[in-house]
Amino acid sequence: MHSFTHWDQGTKYEENHFVWRPQLFRLSQAEDQHRLNELMETERPEVIDRFRPQLQELIKAENAGIRFSPEELSRAVEERLGSTPISFHGVWVHYPWRNKLVHLLDEEDYVFVRTNRNRNKITAEEQKLLNEKTIGVIGLSVGQSIALTLAMERSCGEIRIADFDTLELSNLNRIRAGVFQLGLPKWVVTAREIAEIDPYLRVVCYPDGITEENIEPFLLEGGKLDILVDECDSLNIKILAREKARLHKIPVIMDTSDRGLLDVERFDLEPDRPILHGLAEGLDYGQLRGLSDKEKIPFVLKIVGYETMSDRLKSSLQEVGKSIMTWPQLASSVSLGAAVGADVCRRISLGQFTRSGRYFVDIEEIISNRQRNPV
Structure with a gap:
């Protein structure tokens, strides 16, 4: 068992x-x-x-x-x-x-x-194809928003969700939930929300989060995942999940909730692709196990890239363990990440997007005082 x-x-x-x-x-x-x-x-x-x-x-x-x-x-x-x-x-x-x-x-x-109001941004034929897809979501802070967006669009027929954590008051700045749900496991909060949107959508829950023992079943049992969405905080699990996804040729996407950054790794099309675009080279899975948020920061900087971070995130990371408990996330950024992540999942599933890479949907760059209003 x-x-x-x-x-x-x-x-x-x-x-x-x-x-x-x-x-x-x-x-x-x-x-x-x-x-x-x-x-x-x-x-x-x-x-x-x-x-x-x-x-x-x-x-x-x-x-x-x-x-x-x-x-x-x-x-x-x-x-x-x-x-x-x-x-x-x-x-x-x-x-x-x-x-x-x-x-x-x-x-x-x-x-x-x-799904009738999806037409024809999603055609009836595409909707049937999406109903055959299975998407796995690891981590249910940012991941909750992506899972709910996938459910609302019905961009898959099955969602597998994994998280071991419980809902805390400080989560309510970005997780769609209410005070009466405080203390509930995040997987329960997410699964209930999906069921209230669509009781027919299949949801498979992993209450212990992802571990070395259950990563293979999460990816494969009941049929291989079509896409893995990684939104977990554990750096060692990020590495492990990608190693296994690459082995089984499963594409991975990850939103970081800063500057609209989305990583796409098409291990299904590039089975020899270095994980995390080569930015995780030299990082040892065992070395990353059990680190505190403060201890994770050097590795986060290596993976996400200090030079491309927003100035406010850079400043915040210096205060982790001092004036703030952990790195910040805003509801607007999480919502943007859910939209971008779900959109990319849908287009991957439909064969409309085949590239790997690091992409920015930076609202402060797109809508800024530096640009002339064309109206």
């Missing part, structure tokens, strides 16, 4: 109230009817039934060239429902951590409607 767990079935984490997977019920199935009746008696969840408006959206999306009158749309809905009670259509989804029961379209219709 590996040290990771998928948590697909009942587990000790669920018994300890770290439930993150919603329960699905289809009233067309007798067993589900029985289970749902028991749930209603024991848990008494708040019921949210907005199924009819979803069905209206589905009909309009399927017939985009038709402008329905309210009466015509109502008739189309009734025709779709037929003689079967509306409660027997679609799926009832129970979110235990909120104790809410939501009536939703079934998976194919739900995904069709939810």
